[in-house]
Amino acid sequence: MRIAVCAPQVPFVRGGAEIFADDLVGELRAREHEAELVTMPFKWYPGTRVLTQAFLWRLLDLDEADGRAIDLVIATKFPSYAVRHRNKVVWLLHQFRQAYDLDRTELGQFGESADDRATRRAVHRLDKVALGEARKVFATSRNVADRLERGLGLAAEVMPHPPQSLDYRCEAYGDFILSVNRLDRAKRIDLLLEALAGNPALRCVVVGEGPDRARLEQLAAGHGLDGRAEFTGRVDDDALARLYARCLAVYYAPVDEDFGMVPYEAFLSEKPVVTTSDAGGPLEVVTDRRTGLVCEPAPAALAAACAHLVEHRDDAREWGRSGKRLAEQVSWDATIDRLLS
């Protein structure tokens, strides 16, 4: 089949969604499909820019390319699913959350002016049209599917996506907690730093870049975590696999996260995941005392959870291995079969 995978691109930003889109194209090609990534820059501010930028996708003609039909379009996240196609499947990573569950929170975008409120509603209308017309909508997690149901009354089948391809292995249950994430406020790295401040026996390595990095580094310095909190920035695949292989556990607790690949990556490295009870999607795979620890979103509770793993490495090993069995069930063969069915 000729398949166009549609994904927006925020210039100079690369994260899980971009890796996911690249992997999907690669896996489709590996199965003899002619697959191509179709992308466009996306800027969602100020004012109504979110709508005009989203609308660009609506103007694309992906019925054919170079005189040959495109058989299938797989759209991933807002606003790429606004694309028109007779055979459109959406594998939803997330909607524009500022218009839904993040509205009127500190992570929201829209204020209380009549124009802002109406812009938010216009995003809903666009979503309803664009997602409603798709032949099938898959969501990467129950959390994403539930949000879609709550926000627009649309149903989606839950289909997690496999993690990126890395040289996953377990070499040791070392002395540090690993965080792999984009550094912005919603990812809540500050909670981990505050937990470290409360327990001098804990160490962490923070992988990733983002707009919150300077604040986080200041926070770490302010708590006197020198040497116990290491910020690596973005690392290459080999370095990332090595960190997974040697860490004690992986911290992953964004606020009401869609899903995220990190828990599966941790599991494939036989590492337990420490998360919080309000983390959303990760809770679908991180089960307390079976594949990791789920604690209250408070520094003391997180510090206690991490300390437990420091003191009970057998638990870390057992829960990491349970997670691995879970992660191995998610395969590209099965997901691509469902996408193309």
Added chain:
Amino acid sequence: MRVGYYSPLPPERSGIADYSALLLPELERRVEIVLARHGRTKPQRDTDLAVYHVGNDPVAHGWIVEALRRRPGVVVLHEFVLHHLVAGLTVGRRDAAGYLDAMERDSGVVGRMLAHGVLDNRLPPLWETRPEDFPLAGEILDLAREHGLIVHSRHVEERARAAGFDGRIWRIAHPAWRPPAVAPAGIEGEPLVGCLGHLNPSKRIPQLLEAFVRLRERFPAARLLLVGSTAARFDLDGWLARFDLTGDPALVREPYVEETRLWSLMQACDVCVSLRAPTMGETSGSVIRALSLGRPLVVSDIGWFAELPDDVAVKVPVGEGEVDALVDALARLARGGESSAAKEYVERAHDVGRVAEQFAAAFEEAAGGEAVRDAVLSDVARAASEVGIPADSPELTEVGRRLREAGVGE
């Protein structure tokens, strides 16, 4: 965003006052509401939008129409036939010319002539005899054109469109009350058939009484519960006498009752009946309550009532075959027990939180939608003109079509 809100409110006794009392707490969680004081028609300052609840009662809604005339806004049209309201605002205030104009606007010269007949006492008041033929909704629809109309049924939406309304319409269900935990009233009957609400000629009481008499031939222990105030010109006692039900213990009569008693009486019923014809395009709080309780229900196959799902209400035709169908329906439902489909339907379609969310969406679109559309269109048009694509080109026409399709432009 601040919304001026014009509606009758408790302690006024009106279905729309109850409706707003139910809706407001949920609405206020989503939008800042500024309640208009009863009778105050001066436009509120510092509000982004005004919303007016319009029903057919001139006492409850006259001041709201006056406020609407001073500042157009979103109209929540609770019924389509507004003849009684318009008559109250014109004839009731010695404004004969206003009534003549309203009738002419509705039905042309013939309407004006009929209005003359009414004003000269040569014809009975049309608002009592044939309001459904002269709905007189024209002025309200005009005033709603700029900001939009909220209706509760497809029936009213279609009638508004047929009357030439070309503004925005949001169709939003009537919210449902959460049934209080009250015990069923101690009224026996096998079955107990209930008709609850203001009793007037359009509730088809004569047809219900005839059907009940016939039902008793098959169910000797059946009883009929009539609850509610009686309309001034409706001779209930006369009809009871005609069907030989005066003083019959099978007929249980209660006047207007308070909310808790109403729920308790409804709980006791095996079947609830809510017939209507002609319809003014109204919904029925009584029907919503009955469905919330999972009571088996019989309604007329007309207007909003006809739009109820088939698995939550039996619909009987109006006119020919009406009584036969009603007897059959009552006999069938007599032993039916509680309807889980009705409860599920109400939870799904009439949930007050969901309704409030739809109201908030309508308000936000009405207040800011045009500015947002303009901003998007201006962005697109500027980009097109910068590369030499004129506004009337086929390319931009196509762009406009896609914008409408995506719900971004109108």
